[in-house]
Amino acid sequence: MTDISETAPVTVPDPRTAATAPRPDPSSIWAFRGTLSRRAQIGIGVGTSVGLLLIWEAVARIGLVNTTFLPSPSTVLSSMLMMVQKQNLLQHAGISTLRVWVAFILAAVMAIPIGILMSSYRVVGAALEPIIDFIRYLPVPALVPLSIIWFGVGESTKLYLLWLGTFFQLVLLVADDMRRVPHEYIEIAHTLGANTRQTLRDVAFRAMLPGLVDNLRITLGWCWTYLIIAEIVAADSGIGFVIWTARRYMKTPEVMAGVVVIGVIGLVTDQLLRALHRRAFRYL
């Protein structure tokens, strides 16, 4: 048996010259691919946003930029309050929200069953996929003239444009959600004696539901994009109309206020739907 103390001495390489990867302090906020506490994340996020607003405010007040083009945040906020009082801003926002939801629900009610059928029956998928793929790549604004010819400038044009922008995207997302349901689930249902309808309803649909709700949330966001296009082109009400009218008179603060309202509605809706998702799918 050899005495381990007699073996050659271990040489410790000088850490300054050793060719090893750098090992930074993991507690540093700059740790590469490191972690950050939730509180720190929120703090940094709020700090950056407030800082940016303050810089913007200062730049506008000092006169570094022409306020006709870039009004200060405080000016935007005060014109927003003025618009709520004198220009029925909330009513316009309500009308826009209603349009988005009507068109979105219309698109969802059609896209969900069709998407499910496309994935469940190869023949439906084969028949519809080329058409949907083609229409999906048509930019919605390019279809505005056609929809005005068909539907005039009333409510139906706006709903049609919104529907057009979401339905074809959604149908493929739904089909994909269904396709991703593990085949094991389907076979378990069959070996328990479920027929096709029962398998679809009790197993496949339940399995795809979290993905479906997520995709609905995302497409609802797209709806707002198309809404503004529709309201700019043909409307006498809604946020898009408000923004476009303000632009005509170069009322930049009002234009910005309108944009901010859309952003706020979008953010609130998205957070509500996310919370709903977490509550409904606790098992995830």
Place this chain on the structure above:
Amino acid sequence: MIEPYLAFHGVTKRFGDLDVVAQPFSISVARNEFVVFLGPSGCGKTTLMRMIGGLETPSSGAICLEGLPVGGPDHRRGMVFQSYSSFPWLTVAENVLFGMRYRKDLTEQQKLARRDNYLELVGLYDFSDAYPNKVSGGMRQRVAIARTLAAGSDVMLMDEPFGALDAQRRERLQVELRAIQRRDAKTIVFVTHDVEEAVFLADRVIVFSKRPARVMADIDITERLGAERPLELRDSPEFFQLRNAVLRLLREAAGDEE
């Protein structure tokens, strides 16, 4: 001649141009027998098992249960898969209850009683209200076993059900499964490529060649090791010898390409 309980009569299977089972496959399985299909990965043993469940149809030949050719899937032939074996949106208890969802011959009360009975049997009663993602992989497989038993399967078809578990959980579930099979008197067809698992669990091991699947050996394990399979059996020389013998067979079956 007495009609065997479960029988393959000259079964072959082709998927398009691919021969999965070329040489007609015929075996008969007795009631309450634990049969393990052992073979290299992708050899076609799973396909043969799935045919019993009605999830695949033979290209030729027939599979008979109690003398009658099997049709599409039903609750008498239950499946336990390796993954996605339980529904994540249902609790443990709801998963087991789901096994009886389409059975009209049971009252609601009977279903609840059976649910509790089988939850108890697989040791999951205390986890009734947990969702599958909150329990271990081993428990998820027990959920699937309890669901299949509750559904009233006479034949349990298991496709590498313990393949994704760590060694200790695997051993424990093997002991439990063997005990359940003995107590509940179930016929089990179990697919694996793990030799120890096959020898420990089976009354009878069928060794398959690589694809197209051909029977290399049909080994009576109970004759050599007895029907009782306590955990200690794994340490016995008899088990060790048998395991090595089967392993040699499997090596031949896999060919020398590796």
